[in-house]
Amino acid sequence: MSPPLVYFDNNATTCVAPEVRDAMMPFFQELWGNPSSMHFFGGQVARHVEAAREKLAALIHADPAEIIFTSCGSESDNMAIYGAAETLGPSAKIITSRVEHPAVLGPCRHFREHGYKVIELPVDGVGQLDLAALREAVYGGPCLVSVMWANNETGVIFPMEEIARIVKSAGGILHTDAVQTVGKVPIDVRKLPVDMLALSGHKLHAPKGIGALYVRRGTRLKTYLIGGHQEHGRRGGTENVPYIVGLGVAAELAGAHMDEENTRVAKLRDRLEQGLLHGCPDTRVNGDIRNRLPNTSNMSFEFIEGESILEDLSDFGICASSGSACASGSLEPSHVLRAMGVPFTAVHGSIRFSLSRYNTDADVDCLLEHMPQVVARLRAMSPFVPMARTP
Amino acid sequence: MWDYTEKVLDHFRHPRNVGRIEHPDGTGTVGSLACGDSLTLTFKLDADGRIADVKFQTFGCASAIASSSALTELIKGKTLAEAEKISNKHIADYLGGLPEQKMHCSVMGREALEVAIHNYRTGETMVKELEENIVCTCFGVSENEILRVIRENGLSSVDQVTNFCKAGGGCGGCRDKIEALVAQVKSERAALKTTAPEAPRKLTHIQKIRLIEEIIDREIRPALQKDQGDVELVDVEGDRVVIAFRGMCAGCQVSEFTRRDFIQAKLRECVAPEVVVVEEGKA
Numbered sequence: 001m002s003p004p005l006v007y008f009d010n011n012a013t014t015c016v017a018p019e020v021r022d023a024m025m026p027f028f029q030e031l032w033g034n035p036s037s038m039h040f041f042g043g044q045v046a047r048h049v050e051a052a053r054e055k056l057a058a059l060i061h062a063d064p065a066e067i068i069f070t071s072c073g074s075e076s077d078n079m080a081i082y083g084a085a086e087t088l089g090p091s092a093k094i095i096t097s098r099v100e101h102p103a104v105l106g107p108c109r110h111f112r113e114h115g116y117k118v119i120e121l122p123v124d125g126v127g128q129l130d131l132a133a134l135r136e137a138v139y140g141g142p143c144l145v146s147v148m149w150a151n152n153e154t155g156v157i158f159p160m161e162e163i164a165r166i167v168k169s170a171g172g173i174l175h176t177d178a179v180q181t182v183g184k185v186p187i188d189v190r191k192l193p194v195d196m197l198a199l200s201g202h203k204l205h206a207p208k209g210i211g212a213l214y215v216r217r218g219t220r221l222k223t224y225l226i227g228g229h230q231e232h233g234r235r236g237g238t239e240n241v242p243y244i245v246g247l248g249v250a251a252e253l254a255g256a257h258m259d260e261e262n263t264r265v266a267k268l269r270d271r272l273e274q275g276l277l278h279g280c281p282d283t284r285v286n287g288d289i290r291n292r293l294p295n296t297s298n299m300s301f302e303f304i305e306g307e308s309i310l311e312d313l314s315d316f317g318i319c320a321s322s323g324s325a326c327a328s329g330s331l332e333p334s335h336v337l338r339a340m341g342v343p344f345t346a347v348h349g350s351i352r353f354s355l356s357r358y359n360t361d362a363d364v365d366c367l368l369e370h371m372p373q374v375v376a377r378l379r380a381m382s383p384f385v386p387m388a389r390t391p
Numbered sequence: 392m393w394d395y396t397e398k399v400l401d402h403f404r405h406p407r408n409v410g411r412i413e414h415p416d417g418t419g420t421v422g423s424l425a426c427g428d429s430l431t432l433t434f435k436l437d438a439d440g441r442i443a444d445v446k447f448q449t450f451g452c453a454s455a456i457a458s459s460s461a462l463t464e465l466i467k468g469k470t471l472a473e474a475e476k477i478s479n480k481h482i483a484d485y486l487g488g489l490p491e492q493k494m495h496c497s498v499m500g501r502e503a504l505e506v507a508i509h510n511y512r513t514g515e516t517m518v519k520e521l522e523e524n525i526v527c528t529c530f531g532v533s534e535n536e537i538l539r540v541i542r543e544n545g546l547s548s549v550d551q552v553t554n555f556c557k558a559g560g561g562c563g564g565c566r567d568k569i570e571a572l573v574a575q576v577k578s579e580r581a582a583l584k585t586t587a588p589e590a591p592r593k594l595t596h597i598q599k600i601r602l603i604e605e606i607i608d609r610e611i612r613p614a615l616q617k618d619q620g621d622v623e624l625v626d627v628e629g630d631r632v633v634i635a636f637r638g639m640c641a642g643c644q645v646s647e648f649t650r651r652d653f654i655q656a657k658l659r660e661c662v663a664p665e666v667v668v669v670e671e672g673k674a
Contacts, residue, residue, distance in 0.1 A: 303450065304450065305427065305428065305450055305451050305452055305455075307393075307452035307453060308403070308451065308452050308453050308455075308456060311400075311403065311452075311453040315404075324427060324452070325426075325427040326427060326428075326451070326452035326455075326493075332560070332561065333427060344424045344425045344427075345424050348424065348427050348450075380409065381406060381409050381447075381448060381449055381450075381456060382448060382449070382450045383411075383420070383429055383430070383431040383448035383449065383450055384424065384429070384450050
């Protein structure tokens with residue numbers, strides 16, 4: 001029999017909240033009309049889409065008209081970068097960071113191939129953005145800046161207020177990939193002059209297949225998905241009604257649980273981290289621990305490799321992820337940790353634990369019970385453990 | 392999540408022969424921390440020159456550990472001459488197969504053995520990088536190593552080469568060179584194939600059937616399929632080759648010409664001048 005699930009991989013995806021699932025069901029069963037229809041049957045559905053838009057807007061203090069529903073976080077990022085870059089034209093600079101998600105790095109590099117100047121800003125040893133490099137990069141002509149709010153691998157939060165100030169003072173357009181941030185820390189776009197903000201449903205207990213892009217009123221954005229009047233002509237395609245409704249409920253729940261996320265979940269994470277640091281020698285934490293998401297811990301276990309750690313943890317029902325080359329399915333280890341200058345030893349042995357409000361003390365106990373023996377077993381096989389430490 | 396076989400998981404969870412032999416006869420280390428995996432192999436020989444004891448230490452993923460463990464089991468009790476014949480394919484087969492992206496783990500095992508045997512014979516620690524033409528500087532893979540994995544495993548693309556020995560998986564700057572090496576081996580293979588029919592008389596019956604099938608597949612069928620036709624090999628009796636037409640060829644008015652002037656001519660050219668091609672049920 002397989003052991004009960006102990007899930008510490010919430011930055012990859014989260015479980016669908018039961019309230020979200022229940023709210024979605026009627027839109028598969030009886031309320032399946034097209035919200036664009038003129039008849040009563042479809043028309044009633046449109047009201048639910050708009051209610052969801054209001055709930056999501058409320059979570060980030062936006063105007064509902066500034067929310068465009070998309071299919072996922074990657075689409076939101078693509079739409080923002082494509083739409084703004086096309087509007088600005090190839091004389092514009094695109095500025096991003098070296099630690100972005102592929103959904104941002106990919107489109108930026110695409111535009112580099114099409115003649116745009118693309119600057120990838122470096123980060124320091126704890127993963128913080130080089131603001132001096134940003135200040136230098138934004139001057140001299142129109143620019144689009146796309147930097148993430150919080151990093152998916154380390155949880156490091158960039159100083160978005162400072163970044164916005166720098167970009168706006170130079171007249172640039174600012175997009176932020178906030179896929180990991182929304183629902184975990186409070187966001188208020190009234191106070192923070194970002195032009196666009198991408199988010200994803202399945203990172204905050206809505207299902208996979210729904211995302212959104214916040215676009216500040218007045219931002220010029222070339223349409224990415226052409227051919228429909230939906231979303232005020234900014235994204236064609238019939239609305240994914242059940243999932244939009246689900247995202248609305250998930251946003252409402254995230255708002256209600258925001259304090260818990262930042263107190264109970266943060267405490268659980270800290271207990272997990274401290275417990276592993278004490279229970280496993282030669283272990284370190286990666287990233288800026290003072291400016292970090294409350295749910296994320298990225299740790300390196302020296303001399304051993306991440307995929308084998310995950311494989312061993314699986315036997316106990318424990319799920320996490322790794323920045324090692326093997327775990328990624330490519331041959332390159334985490335570009336985020338490498339950009340931070342984390343040594344290869346530590347990158348290959350890196351494990352990300354990411355929690356959610358559904359984690360319990362028992363989950364952390366389970367990990368703290370098994371992790372030391374996993375680390376010891378793999379180290380007993382490793383050629384890199386210094387001779388003095390081998391028994 | 393990788394789809395590992397039960398045998399891989401067994402060797403990962405219960406690795407055989409872990410450790411390091413004190414005063415070994417041979418030691419070999421390959422891989423590095425930068426590459427993400429590393430294997431140190433030590434062995435000791437008995438009075439008859441057989442591998443009496445062998446141990447490994449591995450830094451790497453589950454399949455790297457399982458490949459190392461499998462290697463030690465495969466070579467224990469063998470002479471060095473026998474052990475040298477172990478290829479990465481033997482290691483992968485022993486484990487019931489590895490995911491293609493993980494084949495480089497089995498190559499690492501074979502390389503460590505090679506280095507350890509070299510160390511026993513010469514006392515040297517082999518440093519390939521200095522001796523050979525390095526193609527992939529990210530992972531330090533030489534031209535000879537790349538050619539070897541292509542030949543031993545019948546690889547036909549750059550991506551496959553990357554899966555088997557990592558070359559080309561870093562910056563990608565050497566992918567053109569790897570492509571040229573793949574093409575080189577391909578033309579070697581093609582040259583072998585075209586020279587094969589030069590000695591038709593030495594063919595055994597089974598070899599002859601295989602060659603006929605190959606010629607049909609490569610030279611004949613594609614031409615027939617262009618016209619929605621097809622041909623099937625029914626039997627080979629001495630020099631008599633029985634075929635059956637399919638698709639548009641069956642019942643085609645010019646199938647007699649196809650049989651004699653195309654199929655029979657081709658087989659006489661490539662297999663043996665005595666070949667007679669007959670259609671099933673018509674001879």
